[in-house]
Amino acid sequence: MKRYTVAVLVRNDFGVLNRITSMFRRRQFNITALNVSETESIDHSRITVTFDGEENNKQQLINQLYKLPDVYSIKDLTNENAVKSEMLMIKVGNEPETRADIRAAADAFEAKTMDYAKDSMIFLLTGDSRKIDDFINLMSDYTILEICRTGIVSLEKGSSVMRKITNL
Amino acid sequence: MLLSGADIIVKTLIEQGCDVVFGYPGGQILNVYDSLYKYSDEINHILTAHEQGAAHAADGYARTTGKAGVVISTSGPGATNLVTGIATAYLDSIPLIAITGNVPTTQIGSDSFQEIDITGVTLPITKHNYFVSRVEELADTLREAFRLSLSGRPGPVLIDVPKDVQIAICEYTPKEKVAADEKQPAKEIRIQEAAECINSAKRPFIYFGGGLISTAAQEEMLELAEKIDAPIGCSLMGISGIPTDHPRFLGMQGMHGHYASSMAMHNADCIISLGVRFNDRVTGNRAKFATKAKIVHIDIDGSELSKTVNATHGLRADIKLTLQKLLPLINKVERKEWQEKIAFFRKEENDYLDNRESLTPRKAILTLNKHLGENTAVATDVGQHQMWSAQNLSFKTTRRFVSSGGLGTMGFGIGAAIGAAFGTKERSVLVTGDGSFGMCLQELATAVSYNVPLVILIMNNGVLGMVRQWQTLFFNKHYSNTVLNRKTNFVDLARAFGADGEKASSVEELDKALTKAFSTDGPFVIDCSIDKDEFVLPMLPPGGSMDDIIVKVGDGI
Ligand SMILES: Cc1ncc(C[n+]2csc(CCOP(=O)(O)OP(=O)(O)O)c2C)c(N)n1
Ligand SMILES: [Mg+2]
Numbered sequence: 001m002k003r004y005t006v007a008v009l010v011r012n013d014f015g016v017l018n019r020i021t022s023m024f025r026r027r028q029f030n031i032t033a034l035n036v037s038e039t040e041s042i043d044h045s046r047i048t049v050t051f052d053g054e055e056n057n058k059q060q061l062i063n064q065l066y067k068l069p070d071v072y073s074i075k076d077l078t079n080e081n082a083v084k085s086e087m088l089m090i091k092v093g094n095e096p097e098t099r100a101d102i103r104a105a106a107d108a109f110e111a112k113t114m115d116y117a118k119d120s121m122i123f124l125l126t127g128d129s130r131k132i133d134d135f136i137n138l139m140s141d142y143t144i145l146e147i148c149r150t151g152i153v154s155l156e157k158g159s160s161v162m163r164k165i166t167n168l
Numbered sequence: 169m170l171l172s173g174a175d176i177i178v179k180t181l182i183e184q185g186c187d188v189v190f191g192y193p194g195g196q197i198l199n200v201y202d203s204l205y206k207y208s209d210e211i212n213h214i215l216t217a218h219e220q221g222a223a224h225a226a227d228g229y230a231r232t233t234g235k236a237g238v239v240i241s242t243s244g245p246g247a248t249n250l251v252t253g254i255a256t257a258y259l260d261s262i263p264l265i266a267i268t269g270n271v272p273t274t275q276i277g278s279d280s281f282q283e284i285d286i287t288g289v290t291l292p293i294t295k296h297n298y299f300v301s302r303v304e305e306l307a308d309t310l311r312e313a314f315r316l317s318l319s320g321r322p323g324p325v326l327i328d329v330p331k332d333v334q335i336a337i338c339e340y341t342p343k344e345k346v347a348a349d350e351k352q353p354a355k356e357i358r359i360q361e362a363a364e365c366i367n368s369a370k371r372p373f374i375y376f377g378g379g380l381i382s383t384a385a386q387e388e389m390l391e392l393a394e395k396i397d398a399p400i401g402c403s404l405m406g407i408s409g410i411p412t413d414h415p416r417f418l419g420m421q422g423m424h425g426h427y428a429s430s431m432a433m434h435n436a437d438c439i440i441s442l443g444v445r446f447n448d449r450v451t452g453n454r455a456k457f458a459t460k461a462k463i464v465h466i467d468i469d470g471s472e473l474s475k476t477v478n479a480t481h482g483l484r485a486d487i488k489l490t491l492q493k494l495l496p497l498i499n500k501v502e503r504k505e506w507q508e509k510i511a512f513f514r515k516e517e518n519d520y521l522d523n524r525e526s527l528t529p530r531k532a533i534l535t536l537n538k539h540l541g542e543n544t545a546v547a548t549d550v551g552q553h554q555m556w557s558a559q560n561l562s563f564k565t566t567r568r569f570v571s572s573g574g575l576g577t578m579g580f581g582i583g584a585a586i587g588a589a590f591g592t593k594e595r596s597v598l599v600t601g602d603g604s605f606g607m608c609l610q611e612l613a614t615a616v617s618y619n620v621p622l623v624i625l626i627m628n629n630g631v632l633g634m635v636r637q638w639q640t641l642f643f644n645k646h647y648s649n650t651v652l653n654r655k656t657n658f659v660d661l662a663r664a665f666g667a668d669g670e671k672a673s674s675v676e677e678l679d680k681a682l683t684k685a686f687s688t689d690g691p692f693v694i695d696c697s698i699d700k701d702e703f704v705l706p707m708l709p710p711g712g713s714m715d716d717i718i719v720k721v722g723d724g725i
Pocket of ligand 2: 627628629631632
């Protein structure tokens, strides 16, 4: 089992995300994260899918995506030739005994303090998934109140760009 | 010219070469029916008894013509009644256009009367679907639907049109009939690799399915078979693709496939698969499936390559264009040893053949064969009768076997046979079972109303035979809910609908009834008695391999 990241350029319209996630559900792809956003063009949205599976699952996922008329372009960004990042917000308990340790860990990870309240703190952390996992792991020794992470976003290195491909 | 949305729908259908549509009216599609009334000189609408029948009819029309079939229904229950028909077309890759009315856009999302989110419902069973919210987009959306349904791997497309969009007016400019997307051959290097694989094979086998029929690559395939001296088999969807009596043809593969065909595939060292998917009904136990073979797989749909069975060479491309490029790279050879082996499998198959003189299922179909014209389409329902038909029917012309392969929809047959009669403009035949016929027999009314020449052969065994066969084999003969023995008199039933019919309990009676049926103007029902304990053989038990094949009663039964 390996983790794959695939970027999908789609038509920017309501219902398109539903078509894509419906296909994932129907064919039972093991999606771990999904990120959707607008792009440099108002006609396109960009979806970044992270999922676990084998090489043939990835190929099948790409092949099935190709069949959806709303899909304009697909890029496998699993390899080293792409930059990837993810964002985490984590709310932890603010207790006198643990406060210093938590803040030291946050400093070491260069996490930003977003909120500081009597009973809780919120940190913001950006980086690769590994770094985020490590930080969450560290925090699990304390009281984690809530977690929210965006899932991976990724772009290919260099000047190449994803564009609508006609007649996929 | 300024037209209403409803007029635009009908005008665009006509513009796209559609001369007959099937459907059923209702509140939210009334405007379209008014336009159908207006343009009835240019387009024919067939009113069925049930929307499901209309969907199957459009499907049968598409299967026999290769053109997109069109079905129209109202919102809510009209639309949901299409679902089984759309799913049937989806799993067999049939170009079908479904047009549904819906409540006005202002009411969408408010659970108003007969409002159903049909684009949501049909998402997983259409190639694509549209909710048209502006009349200006209507004509182009319909054209796009035709293009999509016919391009690449064909399939159903649904267009949902709210009532206010049917009423709204806008400029309509006629356009050309859309063409399917241009097809591409595989990359040269891939073709070369495939050619090398084929050239180095000692026991090649060609295996084709519906994809070969949809791109009409028969000639190229036969040329390849000649060159490499290979036998040919097909999937259920491939039947009628080439003449049944072609000397290289071994028949259907799979769970109830022809023995020689399955044995040849099992013993091949190279399987050249053309427009066919390796469904579980074909492969049985995948781990033991054709373990000695390299697989060259050409399919327009890349997602079929290595989906279930690993392809040594997977080519996402048009079969016809790819074979044209492949053929010059193929060495002409003769394979005495392989042909001897094939001949041996054929002989074995012959030895297993059921040659009883009574009215056996096989005898019934062979008797039917004598009455078929070169161009007659035969539709089936689903069950034992479907397999007996697939095994024993004889075809000369492509696109004449009309059967629900992927979904296995009981009740498909009568609608499909009506659609096939419109598609071929000839008498068509339905081979059905007593169970399946019971599902949609109200379409007899349609056949009578339009005086459709239709021979309906009910293979009446009084049971849900196919399910019963499984109960016999795998459930200790616990015949739970598969014994019908209904009191329905099918001949009287036919008469009640305004058709005619006859009972047949012997080969002679069947032959006589068929003679009468084939000279009747309109539908004719034959209630043909079949013993309830007849089996479909051979049978590859589910999840089994060729070692487990049951070829005659007594083997593991
Ligand atoms: C709509 C639907 N419901 C249930 C089934 C499951 N099924 C497959 S074959 C079969 C029996 C069919 O009986 P009949 O039409 O009498 O044909 P026979 O097998 O007796 O020839 C059933 C119930 C199905 N294929 N389709
Ligand atoms: Mg029956």
